[in-house]
Amino acid sequence: MATEQLTISLNEVLFFFTRAGFGVNAPIGIAEDFARSNMWIAENGFDPSSCSIEALNNLDSHTSDLAVELEHSDTQVHFVNPNNVYLSSLIASVSVVDWINVGSRNVELIVKNVDSPLLVIAAMGANQCSDWQAIWLDESNYEYLVNFTEPGVWEMVSSNTQPIELSKGGNMIIRPLVETKKYPANAVLRKFVTIEEKEKILQTGVKVGEHWQGIYDYFSRCLVKSTAESRASGAGAGIVDTD
C-alpha cells in the first residue's frame, strides 16, 4: 500500500498515523492523539501525509524532541524545548490542548519554535476548541492567523503563498479569540466548516501524495519480520481446509 497516488479512508489515517508516530518512538498516547489530529486534517481536505511528514522526520533525526518545559508568568505560559532543537509538534499539540482543557482562559499560551504549527492547530480542532485564536510567524517569516470561531468552524488568514502545511519553526501565540476587524489588503481568508468538509471526504476518501511513502515507512517499523517459526505459530497454522 505504498503507491504515489493513493486514496485512503479516515480509519486508515487513524491506523497508519498512530503507528507512524509510535514508529518514531512517540509514546502510544501521544501517537494516538497525533493520529486523531491527522484525521481532522484529512477531514478538512488536506493531505495529512504532507502535513505530518516533517514532524516525524524531525523526531526521527533528533532535529526535534518531545521534551517540553513550562515557564509561567502572570499573563503567559511558555512551552519551550530545553534541548535547543525544535519543539516537536506531537508533544506541543497535546500540551496545548491539555492546558486549554484545564480551563484557564486568562493567559496566553506561547509555543516556541514548534516544528509543524499546523499540527497544533489540528489538535485544537480535533478537540473541538472554540473561541480560541492562534497566531504565528514561522522561520521563513510567513505569518498565519487561525481563528476557532465556534465548535467545528475555523478560519485561516494568511497573506503569503506558502501553504499552511509547510509552515515550519513557528513561535505561536494561542489565546482567547480576539475579533480582528481588519486584515492586510492581500490577506486571504479561508473558512472551514469541518462537518461539511468531512462529508465530502467520506464520499471521496482522503487523497495522499508523495509523502505517504514516508508515513508508511515509519508505520512499517511497528511490524515484526515474519519467520518460518512465527508463520507456523500464527492463528490457523497447520490446518488444511478439508471440512
Add this chain to the structure above:
Amino acid sequence: MISESNLSNLSAQFMRPPEQVMRLDRMGSSHQTRLSFMRSLIRRMSKENWKFECLRRDIDSDGFGVSVYAVTTPLRTYSLIAFTQDIPPKKRTDRVIAEVWDATFNLFDGIPTQADIDYLANNTPKQEDGRYRPSELVLARANKSLRIFEHVISTLAKGNQPDIELLSSVGYLMRTTAVYGSGKFGCADRAKIADREECKGAFQIELLAVYLIRWFTIDLVEYLARKRGGNKAVKFEPHIRQFIGVGNATGLGMAPFLLKHPVLIHNWVVAKESALAKVRSMETPLKGTLEKFTQSLIQVSQHLREWCVEDEVQTTRIDRLKDEIGSLSNWCSDQINLMKPYPWNGIYQYVEDRFSLECQEMVVSLIIEPHGPLVDDLAETMSSVSTPKLVADMPLSQLKGIVEDYYVWATTIDFTLTESQHHFWYYSEDKLEPRFGSRDVDEGSEQEMPLAIGRDAHELNHALLSTSDEMLVGEFVLSFPQFRHIIRRIQNTLQRPYSEVQDNLLDESMRPLDLLRFKLAFFGASKFDPKSDLWTRISMYQGAPMPDQLSDPDHDKWFFPVIPKQVI
C-alpha cells in the same frame, strides 16, 4: 450511553459487577442472546419488510463468475457483489496470509454499474492487495466446505435432499475467513453510514454482508444442481435451507479490536447485563415466559447433542453442559422452584451456585430470550460514536482513587514474574497478520502492540505513589507522557466500568480464544469450534429465516438452532 442509573433501582441491584463479568474465563463462555447483532438485524429486516433480489448471475457451469444480490431497505439499496473462481486445493486456507479464495465479495452502497464491477473484478479477488473506494462498504471472502459443497450439489442434482447429519456436522456451505468494514483498505468509513437507521447498531452492515453471503452460497448450489441435474434436480426443502448457516474462521484480529474500543465494549456488555438484571428483578413472571423457558431447555439439549467439536477442552465443557442443562430441567420440573417470588433470579442463582460458567452464560441467554418486549430496545444502545479523551483537569487524587477502585486486578499482579509477561501481541509484516508471541521464543517484542493494559496500569500506579494529590493530570503527563494512553483508559473506566477486560493479557495462561468467543457471541455466532487457543470456527445465521421467510411469525425464533424436526 446506558448506565446502571437508567435502570430502575430494583433492576440495578441485580446487575452483575464488572469484576464478575469482565473476566476472561466468563467471557470465553459467552453465548448469543436475543440482543446479539445478527438477531437484531433479522428483526429489523422483518419489521421493515426488506426486499431481496438476485440482480445478476454470470457464472459458468462450475459456478465461477460474478453475481450480484441486492437488498432494498426502506430508504436505500445495498448490493453484494460476489466473484467466484477455481483455486488450487492446496492454497485453500483460513489464514489471513492466504492468497486465493473460492469466493470474494464486496457489499456495495447502491447498485453497481458495469464500471464498478469491472473495477472490483480487478481488486476484490486480491482482497488486502486490492484497493477499495467509499462506495464499497464491506470486503469479504469465503472458502467452500469441501465435505459439504459437492455432496449438496450432487444430491440436489439427483433430486434428493442432502444428508442432514453431514450437513449438521459442518453447518454451512462456505466459510468466511475475513469480513472487513469501517474503512479497511479504502472502503467506506463507518462515519459515512453511521447515521443511517439500518446501520446504527453495531456491525449491522458487516452482518448484512454475511447474511447475503449465506443466501448467495445456498442460491449458488441450487443453481449448480439445476445445471447438472436438469429437470431432475430439486431445491432444498425450506426447513433444510433455513438450517444452513454460513461459517466463519476467526483468528487474532478480533482481540486487538476489543481492547482498542473500550467504549463500545462497555455499551455491549452493559446492554446485555441490563437485560439480565431486568429479567432477574421481576417478582412475578410475564405470562407464558416460564413455559417458553422450560421448552427452550429441551431445544438446547438437542442443540448440545448436535454441537460436536474435535477440541478436547470444548468437548469436555459441552459434555458437562449437557449434564447441567439436564439437572436444571429436573429442577425446573418441580413447580415449587418456579412459583417463588423472583423466579428468574431463582433460576439464575441456582445455576450460578452450582454449575459451570459455560452453563451460567447459556442460562443468561435462555432467561433473556422470552423477554423480547422488555429488552429488545437495549439493542439500539450497543454502538458508539465517542472516543475517550484525556481529562486534563482531573486531580491525581481522583485518578489514584479510580485506580484503587477499578484496577486492583492489575495492581496486584506481580509483573516481575516471567510468566506474567510471557506473551506479547504484534503485527507481522505478513499482511499485517496479528500474532501472539512468546517473549522467550519469538523475536519482535520491542514492537509489541500497546495492549498490555494491566501492566501499564500497574506501572502507572507505581509512578503515582510519589506524586502530589493536588497535581493535575495535564501537568503529570507533561513529565510522564508514556502514561497518557493508560490514564485516558482509566478515566474512561470511571464512566464505563464494563469497558476493561480484568485479566492479564500477557500471562502465560492467557487464551486469546476467550476474547474471540466473547465478541463472536455478541455477533450472534453459535457452535463455537475451537481449533487452538488462537482461533475458532463458528456458524452464523444457522436457523435464521431466508429472505422469503422473513415475514413468517417465527422469524425471530432461531436461537440455538437444531436439526429440523421434519427430517429427524
